[in-house]
Amino acid sequence: MSLRQALLRDRLAVCSLLFLLLVLLAALLAPWLAPHDPLAPDVQNKFAVWSAAHWLGTDHLGRDVFSRLLYGARYTLGFALLTTAFTLLAGILPGLLAGVLRGRTETLLLRLCDILLSFPAEVLILAVTGMLGAGPEKAALACLIAKWPWYARMMCGIARQYADTNAVRFARVMGHGLPHILRRHILPRVAGETIVLATLHTGSFILTLSALSFLGLGVQPPAPEWGAMLGEARNALLRAPWLMLPPGAAILLVVAACNYLGDCLHDALEGRCGDEGKAVFN
Numbered sequence: 169m170s171l172r173q174a175l176l177r178d179r180l181a182v183c184s185l186l187f188l189l190l191v192l193l194a195a196l197l198a199p200w201l202a203p204h205d206p207l208a209p210d211v212q213n214k215f216a217v218w219s220a221a222h223w224l225g226t227d228h229l230g231r232d233v234f235s236r237l238l239y240g241a242r243y244t245l246g247f248a249l250l251t252t253a254f255t256l257l258a259g260i261l262p263g264l265l266a267g268v269l270r271g272r273t274e275t276l277l278l279r280l281c282d283i284l285l286s287f288p289a290e291v292l293i294l295a296v297t298g299m300l301g302a303g304p305e306k307a308a309l310a311c312l313i314a315k316w317p318w319y320a321r322m323m324c325g326i327a328r329q330y331a332d333t334n335a336v337r338f339a340r341v342m343g344h345g346l347p348h349i350l351r352r353h354i355l356p357r358v359a360g361e362t363i364v365l366a367t368l369h370t371g372s373f374i375l376t377l378s379a380l381s382f383l384g385l386g387v388q389p390p391a392p393e394w395g396a397m398l399g400e401a402r403n404a405l406l407r408a409p410w411l412m413l414p415p416g417a418a419i420l421l422v423v424a425a426c427n428y429l430g431d432c433l434h435d436a437l438e439g440r441c442g443d444e445g446k447a448v449f450n
């Protein structure tokens with residue numbers, strides 16, 4: 169059974185995937201879908217409740233919450249996806265090289281990873297962000313610094329497992345170099361694990377970056393980012409508690425969809441997603 173067939177057997181996984189694609193599409197089409205300018209204030213219409221004119225009401229400056237939610241998906245998902253991609257590259261490539269080369273390269277990488285992993289990730293992210301200053305790029309860099317050792321260490325173990333296969337040994341006997349071995353024998357075999365990691369940790373990065381924006385260390389106002397929207401709504405919690413619902417629900421649903429889809433991909437890789445039969449990547 170292929171991965172696609174295994175996923176199609178799980179309706180909730182299909183719904184999660186479709187929901188994520190819908191959110192990404194809405195983020196891309198935000199300039200055409202948003203009914204109002206997300207940055208335009210209208211103080212005379214502040215704290216408006218949900219209505220036909222403002223589907224999700226207005227905030228403390230009279231800005232349309234629905235429009236800000238659409239544009240906020242660009243910031244939240246965009247920075248989370250970029251952070252995931254760069255963190256994967258920063259961790260996977262050194263991990264694969266160390267797992268294949270062994271020796272001092274592997275020892276040095278693992279010791280460096282041990283040092284960085286000895287610090288709690290959240291504390292390290294806050295420390296790096298505090299030193300670099302507030303800003304989405306700096307918050308993403310802090311996440312990369314804190315998370316890449318985890319990926320590197322795990323990929324090193326996976327590469328060591330595949331580096332001992334007969335195909336890799338035969339390639340070495342035939343005189344093929346490291347680039348050929350990585351391209352033809354290692355990378356295709358770790359593709360499944362990489363996809364699972366990317367899906368699972370995109371949700372984790374969404375939570376982390378939104379939390380930093382909520383604390384004022386990520387995306388800065390007046391940019392419409394979901395975590396920053398929560399931070400602004402917190403100041404008006406007693407006056408307009410409904411302002412917490414749209415960004416909070418958006419973060420909850422997107423992260424839940426990422427986590428469930430990642431779990432299903434993992435189960436499919438192991439042969440358990442949607443069926444008790446064996447599912448493998450084609």
